[in-house]
Amino acid sequence: MAKASTKTNAQNLQGNNACALAAVAAGCRFYAGYPITPSSEVAERMSLELPKVDGTFIQMEDEIASMGAILGASMGGVKSMTATSGPGFSLKQENLGYGVIAEVPCVIINVMRGGPSTGMPTRPAQGDVMQARWGTHGDHQIIVISPASVSEVYEQTVRAFNLAEQFRTPVVLLIDEVIGHLVETVHVPDPASLDVVDRKWADVAADKYRPYEAGKDMVPAMARPGDGYRVHTTGLTHDESGFPTQDPETVDRVSKRLLNKFDPHRKVIDHFEELNVKDAEVLIVSYGISARAARGAVKQARDAGIKAGLFRPVTIWPFPEKALVKAAKKAKRILVAEMNAGQLSLEVERVLGRDRVSGVNRIDGEAISPADIIDAIGKGA
Amino acid sequence: MRVAAKKAQDNKSPEEFEIRLSGSGGQGLQLSAKIFARAFSDEGKFVAQSQSYEPTSRGGLSRSDLVVGQGEPDYPLATKVDFMLILDQLAVKKKDTAIGDGALVIIDTRLVTDPPKGNFRVLALPLSDTAIGLGNPRVANIVALGAMVGEGNLCSLKVMETAIRQCVPKKFTDLNIAAFQEGLKLVSEKST
Amino acid sequence: MAKKKQSAETSGPKEFDVMSYLRRDLFPHFLCPGCGHGIALRALMWAAHELGLDKDKIAIVSGIGCSGRLGAYVDANTFHTTHGRPLAYATGLKLARPDLHVIVITGDGDCLAIGGNHLIHACRRNLDITCMMLNNEVYGMTGGQVSPTTSQDRYTTTTPTGNTEATFDSCKLAEAAGASFVGREVTVQTPTLKNLLKDAIDHKGFSFVEVISDCTEIYGRKNDLGNSPEMILSQKSQMRPDSYGGVIVDEPFRPNALPTGVLTRSDRAEYGETYRSTMASSKKGA
Incomplete structure (x- = not known):
C-alpha cells in the first residue's frame, strides 16, 4: 500500500480528474464525450488539459457520436478516449464492436452508477461488469480494467492506453461512482517517467502491406492515412486485405485470430492483487471500491483469527482464471463482493x-462496507 | 489506531481520524472539505475525501467525509466519524450509527433545532449567526472550520490559513480568514 | 480559394479516367444495373481529379446501405463505418487530421433517419467536411423499405398501401441547421453534378450535397417507374435548376419541383480553425 509521503508534490485528486490527467500523460490527444453523471468531470478536465498539449476536445451531440468520433480520430492516428456511465455505455456498444472488429485502439471510461436505465445517477454501482464483457454483439474479446483507488485510476488509465495501442483494441476502464468521485492524496508521476506504448505502424512498402495480416504476436500493424497505404477499414468481416469476405474458411481463420489475439499476451494483460491468499480458508474476490472494503475486512478477520484472504482482479476481462484457481486452492468458501446482484x-x-461460491451484494446505492463483508465471513463460520 | 475524539492532551494532532461535514446543498461543505483535505495533506497526511449529494445543485442533503491517516486507507469511506459538523437539521438522523463513540459533534444553533443524541459530545455554536455578523451568511462553513480545528486540534492553524487562501477566490480571502478566526474564537471563548 | 489544391504529381493524368481513382481488383462492383450511385461516384472522382486532390490525403467515410459500400471502390483512405454514423466518425477524423480531405458518402436512410442527429449537428458545427448524400428514396440494401425521403403514395415493402408519411427536404434541413454550403443535383446532369461537388469540396466549412439517385431494381420496379433512363430523365424533369426563393416556398415538404444547383453558400467560420485558433490564443494568454 502506498504510504503518503511528506513531499510537497502530493495533491488531493479526484478519481475522474486523475483519469483525465493520466490520459493526457499517456498520449491521448483527442477526447469526444457527452455529459453524463457521474463521469462528467473527466470531460470537463479534458476540455482544459487537451488544448495545453495541442490536443482536441469536443462535446458531441450524443453518446453514439462520441464513440464514433474517437474511433475516427484513432483511425486518423491519434490516441483517443471517451467517458460515460451505464446508459451512455449502452448507446456506445455498436460502435465499440466496430472498434473490436476493425481493431481500432481507444479507451472508454465507464463511471458506473445504479441502473438499469436512468437508475440512480449519483449513486454507485458495479452493474456493468457483464455489459462491458458482452455489451456489443457477436463473439469478441475485450480488455476491461477496474481500479480501486485514485492512484490506481491514474496508473490503470495509462495502462489502458498502452494495452489499447499494443493490441489494437478498445479498452474499457470500469470505475465505480465512489472511486470516480473520491478525492485521495496522490503523487502524480512525472509524465516523462511513464512507460508509454505507441501502436505498431506499417513500415513495409505499400504494395506489400496487408492491413490485417499479423505476425506471431497476432496484432497487425496499422496504416496511418496519408502515409501512402490507402487502406480500407470496415466493420464487415474482412480478410487480411481489409476487404469484406464471407468465405467460410477465411471467416473462420480471421475470426479466430481476433478471438485469440490476447492469448499470447496474458502475462501483460492479466493484473491482480493478492492479500493473504496462501492459507486462506475464506477467499474474498472483489474489485473497485468493494475490494477496498474487502481489504479492511480481511485484515480485521485475520486479527480475529480467521484465515481470510483477498483476490482482487484489476483486469477483470479477460478474467485472470489461472491466478484465481491458484489463490483459491485452500479456500473452503469464496465470497464475491460486488455492488450488483x-x-x-x-x-x-x-x-x-x-x-x-456465494456473493456479498448490495444494490441499494450504498457501497459495500467492511462490516458487510465481516458479517458474510461470520455467517458461514 | 483511532484516537479519542476529545481534545488531544498533548496538544498534538491526532494521527488517524474521520470527519463528516453535513448540511444542505449550497452551504459550501464541499469547499470546507477541500480546505481540510489540503491542510491535512500539506501536513504530510493521506486524505480520502468522499461526498454524497442529491442530483440538485442547491438544497437537499449534502455531506462530505474525510478519512485521514498516514497512508492509503484500506477503506476510504467513513464508517465511524470522530468529528462531525451539522449545518442543517436535514442532516440529523434519529439514530446515527455513523457517529463514533466519544465523537465531537458541532451543530449550528440556528439551523439545527433538534440535535442528534447518543454516546458523543454535542457542541452547539452560533456558526451561521457569526457568519451573518461578518456580513455574509455563506461563510458559516468557514466559521465551522475554525471551531472544529480549535476544539478538535485537528491541524496547525498556519497550515489551515494557507489552505483557505489557496482554496477560496482571491476577493473573498479576507472574509474567509476572518470567518475562520471567528470560529476559533467561538471555541476558545467557550473553554475559558 | 485554392486551399485544397495539391501538387499535380499524384493527381493522375490530365484526362479524367475514373478507373485510375478506383480499386480495379474489386470489380465487378456490387451495384445493380441501372443504379444511379455509380454515376454519383464517378462525378465525385471527377471533381477530385479536377481539384487535383492527392489520393493519399482523401478520406472517404461512409455508413451502411448501398451508399456505404461505394467507399470501398475508391483508391484512397476509406472507412466503412456503422449505420448512420459516418458523420460522427468523420468529425473525429477531421479534427484529429485537419490535413485530410474528409468526404462522407451517405444515403437517405443513413443520413436522415438513423443518422439525422449527426447531420444537423455537423451542419451547425461547420467542420470542413463534404457530405454527399445519395437519395434514392428507399432502403435498397435491406430490400426496399420506406425511407424519410420516399415520395408520398409510393409503394415499398413496408408501405404496402403506399407511403402515408411526409418526406424530408434534406437541403432545407441542412440549410436550417446551419450548413454553410448546400446543393442538390440529379445524376443525369453528370458534369453539373461534378461541378457542384467540386464547389462543395473546395468550400471551407461543412458542405452538404444531395444527389438525386435512382433505385431502378427495387424501388423503380415496385412503383412501375420504368427502367433507369426513364427514371433519371423523369427525375430531371421534376427539378428546377434554380435556387431557393422561387415559387416553392409555400410547400412545407417535398414540392413537385425541387431546386437544384448551389442553394446556400456562406463564409461562416470553419470550426476546426476556430477551435485551434481559440485554444492557441488561450494558451498564449495563460
Missing part, C-alpha cells in the same frame, strides 16, 4: 464451480 460471481463460479 451477482455478475463477476458468475465468472468465479464458472472457474471454481458453484459449491464454494
